Amino acid sequence: MQHITSVSFGEYKGFINSKYNFPSFLRQISDCNSLLEKPECQILLNSRNKIGAIKIKLNGENYKEILIKKFSFSGLNKLKTFFLPSKTIKSWESANKLIDLNIPTPFPIAFFEKRRKGFTKDGFFITEKLNHVQEIRYIFMNYKSIYIEKLLSSLADFLKHCHNKGVLHCDLSDGNVLVSKKNDNFNFYLVDVNRIKFRKKIGILKRIRNLIRLGVPPSHQKFFLMEYIGKDDLPIFYWIWYKFNKFLYWEKIQIKKKLGLKKLAKLLRIQ
Ligand SMILES: Nc1ncnc2c1ncn2[C@@H]1O[C@H](COP(=O)(O)OP(=O)(O)O)[C@@H](O)[C@H]1O
Ligand SMILES: [Mg+2]
Numbered sequence: 001m002q003h004i005t006s007v008s009f010g011e012y013k014g015f016i017n018s019k020y021n022f023p024s025f026l027r028q029i030s031d032c033n034s035l036l037e038k039p040e041c042q043i044l045l046n047s048r049n050k051i052g053a054i055k056i057k058l059n060g061e062n063y064k065e066i067l068i069k070k071f072s073f074s075g076l077n078k079l080k081t082f083f084l085p086s087k088t089i090k091s092w093e094s095a096n097k098l099i100d101l102n103i104p105t106p107f108p109i110a111f112f113e114k115r116r117k118g119f120t121k122d123g124f125f126i127t128e129k130l131n132h133v134q135e136i137r138y139i140f141m142n143y144k145s146i147y148i149e150k151l152l153s154s155l156a157d158f159l160k161h162c163h164n165k166g167v168l169h170c171d172l173s174d175g176n177v178l179v180s181k182k183n184d185n186f187n188f189y190l191v192d193v194n195r196i197k198f199r200k201k202i203g204i205l206k207r208i209r210n211l212i213r214l215g216v217p218p219s220h221q222k223f224f225l226m227e228y229i230g231k232d233d234l235p236i237f238y239w240i241w242y243k244f245n246k247f248l249y250w251e252k253i254q255i256k257k258k259l260g261l262k263k264l265a266k267l268l269r270i271q
Contacts (some may be wrong), residue, residue, distance in 0.1 A: 002096050007112060014112025014123075015092065022059040029056070029110060032068050032124045041068075048072070053129045065129040066109060072122045081120035088113045088123030090194040095127065097198055101165050104189045106130050130178060130189060136214070137174030143217040151179070152220055154186040156227035162190070163207045170195040173213045208238055212246045221246075 003018035009030035016026070028035065035041060036052045045051040050070040058064045071088045073081055080086075085093070088111050095108035106127035113123025139151055155177070162169070169176065169190055176192040190196070202210075208225070216224045225242055226234045 002099060002108075004096075007110065009112065011114045011116075012112040012124075013115070014088075014110060016110040017108065020058070020109050025056065025058050025064075029066075029068075029124075029126060032070065032126075036068060036070060065131070067106065067127050067129040069125045069127075070122060071113075071125065073120050078119050078121070081115075082118050086113060086120040086123060087194040088120070088125050091125040094193040094196040094198075095125075098167065098190065098193065098196070101167065103162055103165065103167055104187065105193060106189065106191060130180070133178040133180045133189065135175045136177045136179050136188075139179065140174055140215045140217060143220070147184075148217070148220060149223065150184070151186055152216065152224045153227045155179075155188060155214075156224055158188040159211065160207075160228055160230070163202050163210070166199040166202060168197045168199055168202055168206070168210055169193070170197060170210075171213070172210055174215050177214070204238070205241060208242050209245045212242065212249050 004015045005018050005021050007014055007016045035054055036050060041052040041054040043052045053065060053067050055063050055065045092108055092111035095105050098105040109126040111125045114121045171192055178189040178191055180187045229238060
């Protein structure tokens, strides 16, 4: 179990890991909006959520590079925060559970959010920034590289380990698995953890379905699944189940894309 302390900065309330509970550090993170605006803050993403990395003073002469993820809530998502824990809280809770289970994820430093009349307006989730990592999507995009089989075999082992511990990342996509390579060994990390579910046991069909969002190159999908199952011959039903669910997922994406285009056309009044 991690030691955590509650914090409050004006309207913002939340928790910080006690390892980081230093007055100067608290002072700086108390205004994350300003940190995200600083020229030295490296913005990694600026859409629905805003993500920035910045080096800040921890205590004495020690600096730490942190990653700030800002969640903003509006419309239905805001309404949901009245009844259900927000994405900020879920990220914080999941990251701490993963650390307790020894599943690699960026170390959670703090979270806090602004609530008004029972609704969450916005919130921040702060973690340690990982260095020398890349999203597995970049390896899949360049999959002719010689180490793809070694990577897929290590990835299959890692995901099997997560599943065995009851960890089900419901948004297991290529951008949410980070990888670092050290002396021919791969280390994986789960990010974007607000949609992780923790189960006692996960059945085989659910496990296989959990793997379909990963963009494993088609030429290597059978290999990947065999590595995951850990058998030399892949039961045909598992293979069909994997391909069928991948197809359904692909269809869902296409429909979403089409709906997106229609909305845009309507907006531009060209249809
Ligand atoms: N702690 C971290 N250290 C390094 N890079 C990170 C960290 N957290 C996120 N990233 C990078 O930022 C990207 C977006 O973060 P993510 O939490 O997945 O946001 P989103 O919800 O918008 O998908 C990730 O795919 C990863 O490349
Ligand atoms: Mg993501």
